[in-house]
Amino acid sequence: MKPSTHRRAKGAAWHGTPGHALPSVAPAFDVAPEAAWQPICRLDELALDTGIAARAHGSQIAVFLTEAGLFALDHVDPFCGAAVLARGIVGDIQGHPVVASPMYKQHFRLDTGQCLEDPTVRVRRWPLRVDADGVLLVGRPETPHAPETHHATDTAA
8 A cells, every 4th residue: 555545543443242243335336447446544443433534536535434334425524614524423313324524513424425404415425345455445436526516615795
């Protein structure tokens, strides 16, 4: 792994409970086969129900390990423009895994990126996979980034 793309997770590694396997990777979505995969960290370096921030493909990404699986979203909160989502509180609302932004407390679904408080706002999801050596890799995002949709860049006239 290149040092510039390798980020270690803070905190203790998740070892699971007896009889409980590591969560599976979140369901895959369509990604071009030629998409490059960049290493983030080793799977055993992630702590359960927390996020880590990483940089891949020129973007900041928030990676989460939960009982429901592994998820990756944009790290930048679209409401304030700050890179904080990996520091949010991970939980579950109505059966959906979510992260609450530490800034204005909006909840984003980890499986879709959809904001629960404002259905017009969504953050990109990033595909994840684990290689045979246990290294977590991130692919290209599901959709191109559209900066003009960020609330933080809107100005009132």
